[in-house]
Amino acid sequence: MSFRLDGFDCDVFVAATLAEDLGAGGDITSAAVIDADARFIGVMDTRETIVVAGLGIAEAFFRALDPTIVIESLVMDGDRVPAGTDLLRLSGSARAMLTAERSALNTVQHLSGIATLTRTYVDAIAGTGAVLLDTRKTIPGLRRLEKYATRTGGARNHRMGLWDAAMIKDNHVAVAGGVDVAVRRAVAAGIARIIVEVDRIDQIAPALAAGATHLLLDNMEPATLREAVGIVAGRVPTEASGGVRLDTIRAIADTGVTYVSVGRLTQSAPAADIGLDFVLA
CATH class of the missing domain: 3.90.1170.20 (Quinolinate phosphoribosyl transferase, N-terminal domain)
Known part of the structure; x- marks a missing residue:
């Protein structure tokens, strides 16, 4: 072949x-x-x-x-x-x-x-409706191959690199001066896909109001994830991320999130x- x-x-x-x-x-x-x-x-x-x-x-x-x-x-x-x-x-x-x-x-x-x-x-999240995503936690120089392998295993690729979507994380927010400020700047730059990491419920509303197109719900317990999904109410995709393990992913997927991302697919x-x-x- x-x-x-x-x-x-x-x-x-x-x-x-x-x-x-x-x-x-x-x-x-x-x-x-x-x-x-x-x-x-x-x-x-x-x-x-x-x-x-x-x-x-x-x-x-x-x-x-x-x-x-x-x-x-x-x-x-x-x-x-x-x-x-x-x-x-x-x-x-x-x-x-x-x-x-x-x-x-x-x-x-x-x-x-x-x-x-x-x-x-x-297999662990089959039937929940959630989709498994990989991450950028790949061996330098092997990202295309490793992300090919995750697709082969049934996952969907997250962004391939820094170039195909904005991902505003806590350090970006800290330097920019707030979630809403960071998101508005990404919108003003003409970026179509704007993923915003939030680790508190009170960050959801300003992120959405400013123009986020995808929310990454970072290190939230299932009860908090369920609350966050309810607040978002389908306006943008939601992604659970952070410390996801095989023994916890089912409960996380059952909260109604759109995606669950797992770094250990390529990292471990x-x-x-x-x-x-x-x-x-």
Whole structure:
């Protein structure tokens, strides 16, 4: 498969990642112990139940070092598969496969880990009507990929960066001199999407009056969230955020908020247990 993602250059990512691993000396182990014409058949499989993400990038790593490699995709990104499932079968140059192995696995393990954790949170709020959002708490340089993984797991992306929506937070409010002042300035700047973080009920009215288009209800208990949702009364979307955990998200979603955002989807997801086993052809 060919991996395509808006704003992400797979070829550049693969080249930079391989260059980091190969350094100036190349894969000295494979060059020393593997014959140049040796062929291997490999199987990538999962050792735990996962939601798959990143297989197309894994393929790109192998193809970058062996354009003639034969790859059979056995599942698709977004599939939830049990432990023991084969994900890819590969046949090609042994040196190329061994050299690309770690970069390919690191990527699939990381992205599948995010997608798997995300699906767990999505399942936890099923039927509430609330939508799960990710955040900007991503590893520098990997945001597009990590947000792709959260979408693969069933979440919706929050803003991609500082450029696609204003988010007025407590520090902005403190420097600007008030919620209403900060929001009015964003409106005057012609910004269409203005997300405003509020951590008190009394900030809701001035934020809405000034032109907020989305309210982020920060670190509020369920009872306070329910009150806030009632005050907003559907005029703008509401988002619960701050310290959301798997054991608390259902109660938060049940308050009637439009969204629940969870930073740990990208910040704390464990890598999926995925391996690559080789069999001499």
